[in-house]
Amino acid sequence: MFWSTFNKLQLSPDLLRPYTGCLYGFTDNPVEVRGYLELRTTFTDGAASRTENIRYLVVNANSAYNILLGRPALNRLRAVSSTRHMKMKLPDLSGKGEQEEVIAVISRHLDAFAWTAADMPGIDPDFLCHHLTMDAKVHPVRQRRRKFNEERRLVVKEETQKLLNAGHIREIQYPEWLANVVCRPVPGR
Template sequence: MFWSTFNKLQLSPDLLRPYTGCLYGFADNPVEVRGYLELRTTFTDGAASRTENIRYLVVNANSAYNILLGRPALNRLRAVSSTRHMKMKLPDLSGKVIVIKSDQEEARRLLSQGEQEEVAAVISRHLDAFVWTAADMPGIDPDFLCHHLTMDAKVRPVRQRRRKFNSERCLIVKEETQKLLSAGHIREIQYPEWLANVVLVKKANGKWRMCVDLTNLNKACPKDSYPLPNIDALVDSASGCKMLSF
């Protein structure tokens, strides 16, 4: 729990018990710990609720968040969180699912105005390190980077039926395909064993994103027993860095 949240709750500092451990931030800087306390905390979405005793470590640090729940509390609550959907689900004592939603507008204001200007200045100084379009990274050498698919040899290749698009979408597909061809990311083949259709998805800004329907190909690939690192591994990898950009 952050000190600003502690004050907003109008709690007495006398409730804090001394904490003798040390706490360090992501940038390896010491964080001032004011103490810890236990509070009866209610999790509710308006339809269902659950109240538990949660131990909070109160720290004096600037943050856009109010509290951060640790793994012990999440495990005891049997809670599942999703940073993508900005939601957390947990069961109440009767088995009903409680859905906790975060404030998306508040979450977007993680950086102060000064920090936003600092990040923008760093990006401006290193524009050549960023890729804005497919044309910015033409002809990637396969000796430098090559992706290999592990497929089940027993699965027969699938050629999807051709999907028809209207004139507007056909023009978009042609333009996006030409960009990839010009950058050397794709090449034309005459006798494909696997044939997948493209799919157009409309983005929030009204433009179109061209994707490929790899449903059949995904089914032919064995499930990865070692998926991408979870959030804990990502946070541990960011230790010692001042900022992390997703």
């Protein structure tokens, strides 16, 4: 925010917090920084509005602009700016239109989503499989086999059976045990 804008807003200089960093203009000249402050700023498109806390660095410099919004504020607003058109496009500020649009797309294309491993039959294993690149000079380390409690053992068995039924994995026998299964709870389940 430029000092002239700060004065036009009739804000008290007591609101400014000290800023210890250095700021340089386009010509490598130092710019006098008066301090910074956070202001609740409302963005509106006429129909909907959104209010955000924006941190403004107040500088004493001449400019044709009132305020320059930095990347953190633009990213939070998900704004798209065009210097060529001297415009800034904001998404639906309420967020409702975007949510409704996403729900509509998902609803129209429910058959395109795989909700379980069984929903993906016939996928080429070369596309699906993960291959580990191993150095031939390095020998695998055999881990000590861990035993799971009954609850985790049932979860491992159930998830493994789902993958077997879908045809995504197959049982093979290794002469040595190489690694233990790692159980992680999925949020919301």
